Amino acid sequence: GASILNRKGHISYMPQKDHLLPWRTILDNVIIGLEIKGIAKKEARNRAKAFMKTFGLEEFMNEYPASLSGGMKQRAALLRTILLENDVLLLDEPFGALDEITRLQMQNWLLTIWKQFKHTILFVTHSIEEAIYLSDRVYVFTQRPATINYILDIELPRDRDALIRTDKRFVEYKRQLTLELNG
Numbered sequence: 747g748a749s750i751l752n753r754k755g756h757i758s759y760m761p762q763k764d765h766l767l768p769w770r771t772i773l774d775n776v777i778i779g780l781e782i783k784g785i786a787k788k789e790a791r792n793r794a795k796a797f798m799k800t801f802g803l804e805e806f807m808n809e810y811p812a813s814l815s816g817g818m819k820q821r822a823a824l825l826r827t828i829l830l831e832n833d834v835l836l837l838d839e840p841f842g843a844l845d846e847i848t849r850l851q852m853q854n855w856l857l858t859i860w861k862q863f864k865h866t867i868l869f870v871t872h873s874i875e876e877a878i879y880l881s882d883r884v885y886v887f888t889q890r891p892a893t894i895n896y897i898l899d900i901e902l903p904r905d906r907d908a909l910i911r912t913d914k915r916f917v918e919y920k921r922q923l924t925l926e927l928n929g
Contacts, residue, residue, distance in 0.1 A: 758832040762839040764823040766811040773798075773807040776826040783830070794829060800862070801825045802855075817848045824859070834866045841876070850908065853879055857906060874923045878916055879906060886926050896926045 758779075766775045777790035785793075798804040801821045811819055820840055827835055841849045853876060860867060871877050877884045878900055886896040900919060902910055910916055 756832055757834045757836055758827045758830040759836045760823055760827040760838065760840055762842055764811070764819040766819055766822060768811055771808050771810060772803055772814065772822050775811065776803075776822055776829060779826055779830045790829075794825065797825055797829070800859075815848070816844050817852055820844065820852060821855070824856075828859075828863065828865070832865075834868065836868045836870075838870045839872065840869075842872070849876075854908070856880065861904075874920055874927070875911060877923070878902075878919045879911065884919075884923065886923065896923075898922060898926075 766772070767778075770778075773791060773794055776794045777785075777787070780790035780793065781787060795807070798807050801824070803818065803821055803825065806814060806818060811822075814822070824837075824840065827837075841852045844852060856867075857880065867880075869877075869880055871880075881900050884898045884900060885894050886898070887893065888895045898919060902913065902915060
């Protein structure tokens with residue numbers, strides 16, 4: 747395809763924090779990007795409603811962020827990102843602030859969403875296991891200024907589940923990345 751170098755509007759960005767506006771319902775929070783793009787509120791809401799069930803937010807779309815768990819807020823933030831309909835998603839440590847159990851659930855859920863939508867996802871994380879579990883390729887960066895220091899292709903089958911973490915290949919990838927980061 748054509749180069750997107752120095753062009754805007756091709757990558758959707760999801761920051762570490764959900765940044766949901768407390769005075770807007772979940773439905774009205776997830777359509778903010780569409781509104782900014784100039785899409786009428788009614789049309790934006792209709793587009794978002796079509797995804798609410800997939801994102802586990804159907805029962806919560808008229809609630810306010812304060813009544814949602816951290817995982818649910820992150821689902822809303824990811825839906826807001828996906829609604830922009832860009833091919834590339836940049837997710838900046840989206841599960842970093844979640845407790846371990848919620849984080850594992852969100853990782854599994856993200857794999858399900860990826861399987862359905864097939865976006866290219868650039869996922870920033872400081873977790874070696876998370877990087878291996880979610881990725882097809884892991885890039886290890888140096889300290890600032892960040893440059894790529896090491897690239898590791900992850901050759902594990904898709905349709906991954908939590909047990910893959912005990913697979914000898916997974917453990918070997920973890921060893922390689924640990925050595926690289928502590929080298």
